[in-house]
Amino acid sequence: xxxxxxxxxxxxxxxxxxxxxxxxxxxxxxxxxxxxxxxxxxxxxxxxxxxxxxxxxxxxxxxxxxxxxxxxxxxxxxxxxxxxxxxxxxxxxxxxxxxxxxxxxxxxxxxxxxxxxxxxxxxxxxxxxxxxxxxxxxxxxxxxxxxxxxxxxxxxxxxxxxxxxxxxxxxxxxxxxxxxxxxxxxxxxxxxxxxxxxxxxxxxxxxxxxxxxxxxxxxxxxxxxxxxxxxxxxxxxxxxxxxxxxxxxxxxxxxxxxxxxxxxxxxxxxxxxxxxxxxxxxxxxxxxxxxxxxxxxxxxxxxxxxxxxxxxxxxxxxxxxxxxxxxxxxxxxxxxxxxxxxxxxxxxxxxxxxxxxxxxxxxxxxxxxxxxxxxxxxxxxxxxxxxxxxxxxxxxxxxxxxxxxxxxxxxxxxxxxxxxxxxxxxxxxxxxxxxxxxxxxxxxxxxxxxxxxxxxx
Numbered sequence: 001x002x003x004x005x006x007x008x009x010x011x012x013x014x015x016x017x018x019x020x021x022x023x024x025x026x027x028x029x030x031x032x033x034x035x036x037x038x039x040x041x042x043x044x045x046x047x048x049x050x051x052x053x054x055x056x057x058x059x060x061x062x063x064x065x066x067x068x069x070x071x072x073x074x075x076x077x078x079x080x081x082x083x084x085x086x087x088x089x090x091x092x093x094x095x096x097x098x099x100x101x102x103x104x105x106x107x108x109x110x111x112x113x114x115x116x117x118x119x120x121x122x123x124x125x126x127x128x129x130x131x132x133x134x135x136x137x138x139x140x141x142x143x144x145x146x147x148x149x150x151x152x153x154x155x156x157x158x159x160x161x162x163x164x165x166x167x168x169x170x171x172x173x174x175x176x177x178x179x180x181x182x183x184x185x186x187x188x189x190x191x192x193x194x195x196x197x198x199x200x201x202x203x204x205x206x207x208x209x210x211x212x213x214x215x216x217x218x219x220x221x222x223x224x225x226x227x228x229x230x231x232x233x234x235x236x237x238x239x240x241x242x243x244x245x246x247x248x249x250x251x252x253x254x255x256x257x258x259x260x261x262x263x264x265x266x267x268x269x270x271x272x273x274x275x276x277x278x279x280x281x282x283x284x285x286x287x288x289x290x291x292x293x294x295x296x297x298x299x300x301x302x303x304x305x306x307x308x309x310x311x312x313x314x315x316x317x318x319x320x321x322x323x324x325x326x327x328x329x330x331x332x333x334x335x336x337x338x339x340x341x342x343x344x345x346x347x348x349x350x351x352x353x354x355x356x357x358x359x360x361x362x363x364x365x366x367x368x369x370x371x372x373x374x375x376x377x378x379x380x381x382x383x384x385x386x387x388x389x390x391x392x393x394x395x396x397x398x399x400x401x402x403x404x405x406x407x408x409x410x411x412x413x414x415x416x417x418x419x420x421x422x423x424x425x426x427x428x429x430x431x432x433x434x435x436x437x438x439x440x441x442x443x444x445x446x447x448x449x450x451x452x453x454x455x456x457x
Contacts (some may be wrong), residue, residue, distance in 0.1 A: 004187075008033075008236050008332070008415045008416040008421055009032050009033065009096050009099045009100075009270050009410050009413065009415070009416060010032075010033045010034070010097070010099060010420075010421065010424050011027055011032055011033070011036060011098060011099060011100045011101070011102060011410070012034075012035050012037060012092060012096065012098040012100070012101045012102065012105070013034060013035070013036050013101075013102045014037050014064070014083050014101070014103050014104060014105050014320075015037070015038065015039075015043075015103070015104040015106055015350075016036045016043030016045075016047070016070060016077065016101070016104075017035075017043055017044055017045025017046070017066065017104070017106060017133045017350075018040040018045065018047070018062070018066070018350065019048065019104045019106075019349045019350025019351070019399045020036060020038075020043070020071050020102075020105075020349075020350070021036075021043060021065075021066045021069040021103035022069065022399040022403075023052055023102055023104060023349055023402075023406075024069065024072075024075050025064070025069035025070070025072060025075075026399070026400055027074075027403060027406075027407065028072045028073075028074035028075050028274045028446070029072070029074075030407065031074070032324060032407075032410065033074050033075075033076070034073065034074060034075045034076070035075075035076045035078065035098070035424065035428055036070065036075060036076065036077045036078060037078050037081050037082075037083055037087070037092075038077065038078065038079050038080070038081070039080070039081065039082035039105070040079065040080070040441075041065055041079050041080060041109050041447040042063075042079075042444065042447055042448065043077070043079075043411075044059075044062070044066060045064050045106050046106065047059055047062045047063055047066070048063065048137070049130075049133060049134050049136075049137060049138075050130070050133055051133070051166070052133065052136060052137070052166050052169070052170050053136065053137045053190075053452055054190060056451075059456075061402055067440075070440060071440045071441060074439075075212060075430075076428050077432075077437070077440050077443070078428060078431045078432055078437070079435055079437060079443065079447075080435045081318055081378040081431055083105075083324075084318075084320040084321055088322065089320050089321060089322035089323060090322050093322075093343070093346070094182075096423065096424055096427060097182055097416065097420035097421075097423055097424055098345075098424065099345065099410055099413050099416065100346075100347065100409065100410055101343075101345065101346045101347070102346075102347050102348070102406065103320075103330070103340065103348040103349070104129070104348070104349050104350045105172075105317060105320075106317065106350060106351045107315040107316055107320045107351040108130060108315060108317070108318050109315060109316045109317065110128035110129060110130050110131075110311065110313075110314075110315055110316075111311075111313045111314045111315065111316055112127070113269065113311040113313065115269055115270065115271060115272055116271070116411055117272070118272060118309075119293040121252060121272075121274075121279050121309075123147065123293050124279075125278065125279035125307065125308050125309065126279070126308075126309050126311065127149055127308070127309070127310050127311070128311045129163070129167055129308075129310070129311060129312040129313075129315070130315060131147065131149070131161075132149060132167065132170070132296060133167075133170075134146065135148070135149045136149075136170055136174070138449060139448050140214060140450070141449050142450070142453050150215075151171045151174045151175050151308070152307040152308040153175060153214055153215050153216070153307075154215045154216075154217070154218075154305065154306050155171060155217050155218075155306060155307065155308035155310055156217070156218050156219075156220055156264075156282055156304060156306045156309050156310070157171065157217060157218070157219045157220065157261075157310045157312055158220045158269055158309065158310070158311050158312060158313060159178070159219070159220075159221070159311070159312030159313045159314075160219075160221040160222070160223070160228050160229065161228060161230070162230065163227050163312060164219065164221075164312040165219075165252075165255050167310060167312040168219050168259070168261050168310075168312075169194070169227070169255070169259050171192045171261075171310065171388050172195060172198055172216065172217055172218045172259045172261050173190065173198065173259070175214060175216075175217070176193070176198050176201075176202070176209075176212070176214060176260075176395060177190065177193060179212050179213075179214055180201075180202075180205070180207075180212065180437060181214055183444055184205065184207065184212075186205055186387065188201055188205075188352045190452065193219065195260060197257075197258035197281045198258065198259050198260045199257060199258055200258075200260075202260075205318060208262060209225070214390055216260055216261055216262060217262070218261060218262040218263070218264050218304070218306075219261055219262070219263050219264065219302075220264045220267050220269065220282075220284065221263070221264070221266075221267070222245060222266070222267065222287065222294060223265065223289060223294070224249075224265065224267050224289065225248065225249045225252045225253070225263065225265055226245035226246065226248055226249040227245065227248070227289065228248045228249075228251075228252055229246070230248040230250075230251050230252070231244040231245075231247040231248045231251070236346065239369050264284070264302075264304070266286060266287050266288065266289070267284040267285065267286055267287070267302060268284060268285045268287060268294075268296075269282055269283070269284055269285075269309075270283055270284065270285045271283035271301065271315065272300070272309075278305075279306070279307065279308070279309070279355055280305065280306075281303050281304060281305045281306060282303070282304050282306050282309060283301055283303050284300070284301060284302040284303070284304060285297075285300070285301055286300040286301060286302055286358075308348075316328045316329075317329065317351065319328065323340060323342075323346075324340075324341045324342050332348065338402045338405065338406070345409070347402070347406050349399050349402050349403075350399060381436075
């Protein structure tokens, strides 16, 4: 039974994706009123714009789940409003009247590639992962007005792990697909490329990279193939550690064989070579691994000619003015690690937070899930989708635990006066009217982009 005495408490949630929608639904079903501030049209976050578009099943399942949660009578959705840009955080705290504000804005800022002056090539010879995936997922849309990216033959992807494997798959498929069509007049569907692999597609069409004059892309990783975070050991015994390394190595080799990119291990980007304002090469510091630590080899460098660098080294939360940060992460207080420092009624959940209570636990769980998946489905094509689904499921469970504590805080607050409720509803309606929002269902239907799998082939 819903406690009607708490119905006048309004909670703001910044971000409507996995953790934001979970928190909103949990609170809404208990009688609280929730206002979602979403910076995009759609609340799907990296489910929509952080995974290559061939992850159709994963995307549709996760987005349907978010829709089911946000389409609730106690939830008000405000699209296209970014806190810190359209509304200051100070205004939200001082002038709206929310009992609680929950930050769930995820991690959207690409980590900078730590090479001097490299960012002057950003958007040209240097592309970061988030920008690349947004372009890739939306470029087929008739009304797409974003940046245009050309995958250049010989490009280097810097990074490691499943996300980086997706990025280099994307690059290789895009490159080979275009050349196969332009030189051979052969059109192969993206989903066929992804499922069968580049090697099989080229063989079935009696050609190869050499004949097509394709150099291919290279993946640069700071450790060896066996050290990639694709498989974690069951325990710290030497036997299981070595087994895990063998599985990671085998998985990477499968990707190399199937998608035909190159792998440059034990290498850290340290410099670039340019000529006439154009990127020409990447300088790599060669390293060794001693007792698990990366050790540089003085004077041992490798210069690799490349027309393009794609950085896939992870993302950080975008910082919001008015909040306190420790380095790149929100400063938190308390043992629960969900209360934001400096505020009595501001909390954070999901990827907006770091520490053992959130990101670190996600990493640990991710490794555990990867271990189970690889043990059961070693080298199957749905590895990444299963990994993300399990990681998101765990994230939702932990959000529920944090919301229980937040709910306890809300319940000891006084009931909100009608004038504050009216103020929240008025401001919310003004922002919704500004973008033409009517109902959640109608908005999602009108703003969901054309899906590639529905296009004529």
